Amino acid sequence: MKISLSYCPGALFMNLELTLNRFLGKILMEKLLRCCPGVENLYLLVRQKRGKDIYTRIEEMFDDPVFNRLKAEVPKFRHKIVAIPADCEAAGLGLTISDRQTLIEKVNVIFHSAATVKFDEHLRAALLTNVQAPLYLLQLAKDMKGLKVFMHISTAYSNSHLSRIEEKFYPCETDCEKLQQMIDKLTDEQINDVLPVILGDRPNTYTFTKALAEKELRRNSGSVPLGIFRPAIVSSTVKEPLKCWLDNMYGPTGVAVGAVTGMLRTMQCDETVTADIVPVDSVVNCLMVAAYDVHKKYTNGTSLEPPIFNYVSSVENRITWGEFTDLNLARIDKQPFSNAVWYVSLTLTTSPLLHQIYRLFLHLLPAAMVDGLAICIGKKPKMLKVYRKIHKFSSVLRYFCTREIEFCNRRTRELWERTSDLDKQIFPFSMSELDWIDYFDDYLAGIRRYLFKDSDDTIPQAKIKWKR
Numbered sequence: 001m002k003i004s005l006s007y008c009p010g011a012l013f014m015n016l017e018l019t020l021n022r023f024l025g026k027i028l029m030e031k032l033l034r035c036c037p038g039v040e041n042l043y044l045l046v047r048q049k050r051g052k053d054i055y056t057r058i059e060e061m062f063d064d065p066v067f068n069r070l071k072a073e074v075p076k077f078r079h080k081i082v083a084i085p086a087d088c089e090a091a092g093l094g095l096t097i098s099d100r101q102t103l104i105e106k107v108n109v110i111f112h113s114a115a116t117v118k119f120d121e122h123l124r125a126a127l128l129t130n131v132q133a134p135l136y137l138l139q140l141a142k143d144m145k146g147l148k149v150f151m152h153i154s155t156a157y158s159n160s161h162l163s164r165i166e167e168k169f170y171p172c173e174t175d176c177e178k179l180q181q182m183i184d185k186l187t188d189e190q191i192n193d194v195l196p197v198i199l200g201d202r203p204n205t206y207t208f209t210k211a212l213a214e215k216e217l218r219r220n221s222g223s224v225p226l227g228i229f230r231p232a233i234v235s236s237t238v239k240e241p242l243k244c245w246l247d248n249m250y251g252p253t254g255v256a257v258g259a260v261t262g263m264l265r266t267m268q269c270d271e272t273v274t275a276d277i278v279p280v281d282s283v284v285n286c287l288m289v290a291a292y293d294v295h296k297k298y299t300n301g302t303s304l305e306p307p308i309f310n311y312v313s314s315v316e317n318r319i320t321w322g323e324f325t326d327l328n329l330a331r332i333d334k335q336p337f338s339n340a341v342w343y344v345s346l347t348l349t350t351s352p353l354l355h356q357i358y359r360l361f362l363h364l365l366p367a368a369m370v371d372g373l374a375i376c377i378g379k380k381p382k383m384l385k386v387y388r389k390i391h392k393f394s395s396v397l398r399y400f401c402t403r404e405i406e407f408c409n410r411r412t413r414e415l416w417e418r419t420s421d422l423d424k425q426i427f428p429f430s431m432s433e434l435d436w437i438d439y440f441d442d443y444l445a446g447i448r449r450y451l452f453k454d455s456d457d458t459i460p461q462a463k464i465k466w467k468r
Contacts, residue, residue: 023280120396151290151291158207159207167408172212176216217306225298252324261340270350316409316431316432338465
């Protein structure tokens, strides 16, 4: 049977509760409001941050150019947005009794992607946001009599210590309750001391807590129609609502920015290893279609346990880290950055020894010379400080740039085959149809426009500086 959201957009997406990370969340909100007229309300769980109340944060969010198309096509969308004060680090998500009751009575669909995505986040904070928060949300979901589906956005790398990852749950030996009791008794420094033992063969607190969350959600889901969605490395949009839009420097974007500004000149990376990049708009499209599929499976009684969807590019449209680097560097002359420090020169090596030598001569010695000159002319030295951050970022990525992981995405590919022709036009998500050359033609332009706020008018002057 064909999956079809477009024929009955209100059947599933009536009132939605969204706990979102900023990047993926913006695209999901925009797509829901623009392409699903059956949506009555979006209930956004928003935390007050940096002295700004939730309404100010919402207003600032909608100033992003990513919402310009929505404003033009659905100008009255704002009345559907309901902001709810919440905090992922607080017990019960910090919801008031009245707000909790509103969500219980009104919400039909839950999308949960709120997480700390810092790979080296302190374990205490990572447990609160990545494990406890989704469990609090699950408890809330159990009281929602009209709930049709709960979609939890995990990561394809939740079990990255394995060489092959299928669309299934994997053992996670850690007992969440015992771990939390131990953490509560230790200081932050003591936690750091025992962290290698806690993580075992998992590379960092992000992948560890994501795996633990999957385990606990499965164990506690009961009758909740739960689905687990695992995207790989989420990057800029491929098409909608703006081509190559992004708002952060996570993962490959950080590598691209470091390389094209001349700051990142060496990296421990195997250029033959897969760079499992997936555009954020394709991720959102697949997520929405998967949500409908999970709902139908639970309604028909064909789902014995929460289904998992691996959303990756490597199976159908593989690209390596070497190709990623080459595609970007080949376009830098057309899209140079106004804030470039040195001319581009990036050396990839798998040898830890060579990397340390390159880092000394290509990063640290030039930085020390620049800082020395800055001190001589009475300015504040900053290059070595910048390189400390770059080296920390590089060390975090090293695990994923030097290790090949084979993914299976059979359920996701079957989902595409079952999707109706009309919905394939509205919610395209097949990675086999993505043209990487076309995608990277505007990738750097997207970084300039949306991340650095550098208008295209500055390109001629940037080219002059780049040649000099």
